Amino acid sequence: MLKNRALVILVILVAAALVMCVGCAKKKMAPPVSELPSAPARQQAEEPRAQEEAIPPSFEEESADQKVAAGLRDVFFAFDDYSLSEEARTILAADAKLLGENKSVKITIEGHCDERGTVEYNLALGEKRALGAKNYLVNYGIDGSGISIISYGKERPFDPGHGEEAWAQNRRAHFVVQK
Numbered sequence: 001m002l003k004n005r006a007l008v009i010l011v012i013l014v015a016a017a018l019v020m021c022v023g024c025a026k027k028k029m030a031p032p033v034s035e036l037p038s039a040p041a042r043q044q045a046e047e048p049r050a051q052e053e054a055i056p057p058s059f060e061e062e063s064a065d066q067k068v069a070a071g072l073r074d075v076f077f078a079f080d081d082y083s084l085s086e087e088a089r090t091i092l093a094a095d096a097k098l099l100g101e102n103k104s105v106k107i108t109i110e111g112h113c114d115e116r117g118t119v120e121y122n123l124a125l126g127e128k129r130a131l132g133a134k135n136y137l138v139n140y141g142i143d144g145s146g147i148s149i150i151s152y153g154k155e156r157p158f159d160p161g162h163g164e165e166a167w168a169q170n171r172r173a174h175f176v177v178q179k
Contacts, residue, residue: 065177068105071098072175075133076168079114082128084136092133095175096140103143109133110174111151112158114167119153126151133173148178 072095075088084092099105111126130149138144158174159166 064102064105065179068098068102068107069177071095072107072177074172074174077129077171077173079167079171080117080125082125082132084132088133089136092136093140096137096142099137099142099146100140103146106146106148106178108148108150108176108178110156110176111149111153112156112170112172112174113154114170115154115157115162116167117154119155122153123151124153126153129171129173 073091075084075091077083077088078085099107109130111128111130113122113126113129117125127149130151134144134147134149137147154170157166157170158172159169161167
């Protein structure tokens, strides 16, 4: 009986010691006062770290792309047409101004069509729409080497509907900022 009681006490003591060791192991001890930097040195060391944390390194690189991507507006076309309406020219002028202020940004202009017509016809029409938007921007003074075009024809509709309202949304030149 005495042997069992001693064994129980020993197990309790070992368990208590383990709990204390594990609990204390997670605490970091402060360095001795002689190793602490002076107040000016601490301030200098903390200032760059605060600046680094406040502005992510990629923020400045992405800000021009993000600004342009948020500001570019699509232009829309009439049925079976690739000519630029007055409204489309106004939108492209604003897009050109934004691109002119951010010359390093490169874009792709995607030409899109509605679901009517053959695949081949719509691919050609989409290319003419994208090229028309690109030519307007180049004539406005934007460097054409930073603009690529592609036609998706009717393959990537913005609105999957099957009526005039959906088709009007799908006949467009869409701007994508290249990464």
